[in-house]
C-alpha cells in the first residue's frame with residue numbers, strides 16, 4: 001500500500017517537473033479547473049515574448065501547432081460522424097412513412113432540366129436525387145470554332161505545345177467557369193497539398209529534435225516531443241487520405257462533365273452518331289471504336305489528368321518549401337548543387353523516356369478492337385452459328401487478342417530499361433548526393449570553428465538528411481511524372497480527336513467527309529466555297545413529301561462527284577402538282593390532272609438491289625445530304641413523318657411496352673396520359689394480341705427481354721406496324737416492311753394503313769404490292785427512274801401486259817411438266 005503511494009507521488013512529481021523543465025511552467029499550485037487555461041496562456045506568452053528562452057519558445061510553437069492540427073482533425077471527424085448519424089436518422093424516419101409509389105423515375109422541370117431518383121447503396125429505398133441541367137446549345141456553337149481552327153495559327157507562337165493547347169481547350173469542359181465546384185475542389189486540393197508539405201517539414205524538425213533528446217539523454221523532453229509526434233500524426237494521416245479522396249472526386253467530376261459534353265453532341269437531333277461514319281477520320285481507331293473512346297478513354301484521361309496534377313503539384317510544392325528551408329541550413333551553394341543535379345538527371349531521363357504517349361494510344365486502340373469484336377460476336381451469335389463460322393471468328397478473335405497482348409507487353413517492355421535507369425538515378429545517386437549535401441554545413445562548421453558539437457550536429461544532420469531525402473523523393477516523383485505526362489499526352493490526343501470529330505459532324509455545315517473543296521480551295525484560294533459542299537435545300541413543315549431534281553449520291557470524300565445512284569429525282573405525295581418528267585425517254589408523262597387526294601395517298605418504290613431505294617429514304621430522313629444546288633426536299637414536320645428501317649430495331653433491356661411505343665419513352669407515355677388499354681387495342685389491330693396471353697392480365701407489357709431475339713421475324717415487322725398505329729404519323733416510309741409476313745397478313749396490314757388513311761411510301765422489290773398504292777416509282781439502277789400513276793389507263797395497260805406475259809408462261813406449263821416427268825423417269829433408272 002505504502003509502495004503504491006510512493007510511486008504515485010513519484011509520478012506526480014515527474015509530471016509537475018516535466019512542464020517546468022521543458023517549458024519553464026510551474027504547475028504546482030494550479031487547480032484542475034484552471035489547468036488547461038494556464039498551460040495555453042503560458043505557451044502563448046512564450047511565443048509572443050521575445051525574451052523567453054529559445055528552446056522553450058521552439059517547443060511551445062511545436063506544441064501549439066500540434067494541438068491546433070489535432071483539434072481541427074478531431075473536430076472535423078466528430079462533425080462528419082454527427083452528420084452521418086443525423087442523415088441516417090432522417091432516412092429511417094423517411095422510410096417509416098408510407099412508401100411513395102412512383103410510376104416514373106424522373107421529372108421534367110420547366111427549364112428543361114430533369115430530376116432523377118436513382119437508388120444507391122444496397123437498400124433500394126435509399127434514393128439519391130440527381131439533377132440533370134438542360135444543355136446549353138450556344139456553348140457547342142462557340143466551342144466548335146476552337147476545334148475547327150485548332151493548330152492553324154500556331155506558327156507565330158514561340159512556345160507552342162500541341163499537348164498544352166489541346167489540354168487548355170479540354171480544360172474548359174472540365175472546369176467550365178471559375179466559380180465551378182471543380183475550381184473549389186482544386187483549391188481545396190492545393191490547400192491540402194501545401195499543408196502536407198508543411199507538415200512534412202514540421203515532422204522533419206520534430207524528428208531531429210527527438211534524436212537530439214535521445215543523444216543528450218533528456219528523457220522528459222523526449223517524452224514531450226514524442227507526445228507531439230503522436231498528436232501530429234493525426235492531421236498528417238488525415239491530409240494524405242484527403243488528397244487521395246479529392247483526387248478521386250475530381251476525376252469523377254471531370255468524367256461527368258466530359259461524358260455529358262460528349263453525349264450532348266453524340267446523341268441529339270443532328271444524328272451525329274450516324275453521320276460519324278462519313279467523316280474523313282471515321283477509320284481512325286478513336287472513331288471506329290467510339291464506344292471504347294467514350295467509356296474507357298474518357299475514364300483513363302480523367303484519372304490520368306488528376307493523378308498527373310497531384311503527382312506534379314506534390315513535388316513542386318515540396319521542392320519550393322524544402323529548398324527555402326534547406327537554403328538556410330545548406331547555404332546557396334548546397335541548394336544550387338541540388339538543383340543542378342536535378343536538371344542534369346531530368347534531362348537524361350527525358351532523353352531516354354520511351355514514346356509512351358503513342359504506345360498507350362495504340363494499346364487503347366487494340367483494347368477497343370478486341371472488345372468490339374466480342375460485342376459483334378454477341379450480337380450475331382445465331383447468324384454465325386448457322387454459318388458454322390466458329391473457326392473464322394476464333395482466328396479473328398485470337399489475332400486481335402494476340403495483337404492486344406503484344407501492345408500491352410510492348411508498353412511494359414519499353415518501360416523496363418527506363419525503370420532501371422530511373423531507379424539507379426533517382427533512388428541511389430540522388431540519396432548519395434543527399435548525404436554529401438547534408439554533411440556540407442556540419443563539415444564546414446566543424447572545420448571553421450574547430451568545435452564538434454555532436455548533439456547539435458546530429459540534430460542538424462537528421463533534419464537535413466530527412467529533408468534531403470524528401471527533396472530527392474519530390475524530385476524523383478517529378479521525374480516519374482515525365483512518364484505519366486507522356487501517357488497523358490496520348491489520352492489527351494485521343495479525347496481531343498474524339499471531340500474535334502464530334503464537333504465537325506455535329507455542325508450544320510458538316511460536309512460528309514468531302515475533301516473535294518479543300519483541294520479547290522488550295523487551287524482557287526476562295527474560302528467561301530469551303531462550306532458549300534452540300535448545296536441542296538430542305539423545306540420543313542411541308543404538307544407532304546416532295547423531291548425536286550434531287551441527285552441521289554452516295555456520301556463520300558468525293559462529295560458531289562461521288563457515285564450517283566439516281567439522277568434528278570422528282571416526285572411528290574400527295575401528288576397535288578402536275579408531275580412533269582423531262583428526264584429521258586424512260587420517263588413517262590403522268591396524268592396532267594390535279595389529283596386532289598386528301599390524306600391516304602401512297603407510293604411504291606420498286607427497283608433491283610443496290611439501285612438506291614433505301615437511299616431515297618435516307619434523304620427523306622435527312623441523314624444523307626443533297627449535293628446539287630437545285631435539289632429541293634420538302635418534308636413534313638417532326639412527328640408527322642415516321643421512317644421504318646429494313647431491320648426493325650428493339651431497345652436493349654426494355655419492356656414490351658417500351659418496344660411498342662418506341663421512339664417514345666415510357667415516362668413520356670405516362671406523362672402524356674396514355675394508357676395501356678390503347679396498346680392492347682393496337683396489338684389487336686396488328687393481330688399480335690396473342691402475345692399478351694403469355695403474361696397474367698397485361699403483365700406482358702411490363703416484361704423485360706431481349707425482344708429482338710424473342711420475337712420472330714414476322715412479329716418484329718408487325719411490331720413496326722403497331723408503332724405506326726401508336727404514333728399516328730401522317731406520313732410513313734416503309735422499307736421492305738412486310739417481306740417476312742404472310743400474304744394474307746400483308747394484305748390485312750396494307751388495308752389497315754389505308755383504313756386509317758395514312759400516307760405511305762413503300763420500298764420493295766415485289767411488284768405485287770402495286771395494288772395497295774397510287775403511284776409507282778421504278779428505279780432502273782442506271783441512274784434513271786420512272787414514275788407511274790397507277791390509276792391511269794397507261795398503268796392499267798402495263799398491268800394487263802404483265803398479265804398477258806404471265807398467261808403466255810402458263811401456256812408452257814404442260815411442256816414443262818412433260819420435261820419434269822421425263823427427268824424423274826431418268827432419275828429412277830439411275
Ligand SMILES: Nc1ncnc2c1ncn2[C@@H]1O[C@H](COP(=O)(O)OP(=O)(O)OP(=O)(O)O)[C@@H](O)[C@H]1O
Nearest residue numbers: 554555565607608609610611612613614615616765
Ligand atoms: N454508307 C454507305 N457507304 C457507301 N455506300 C453505301 C452506303 N450506304 C449504301 N451504299 C451503297 O449505295 C447503294 C444503294 O444502296 P441502297 O441501300 O439504297 O440500295 P437498295 O436499293 O435499297 O437495295 P436493297 O433492295 O438491296 O435494299 C448500294 O450499292 C450500297 O452499297
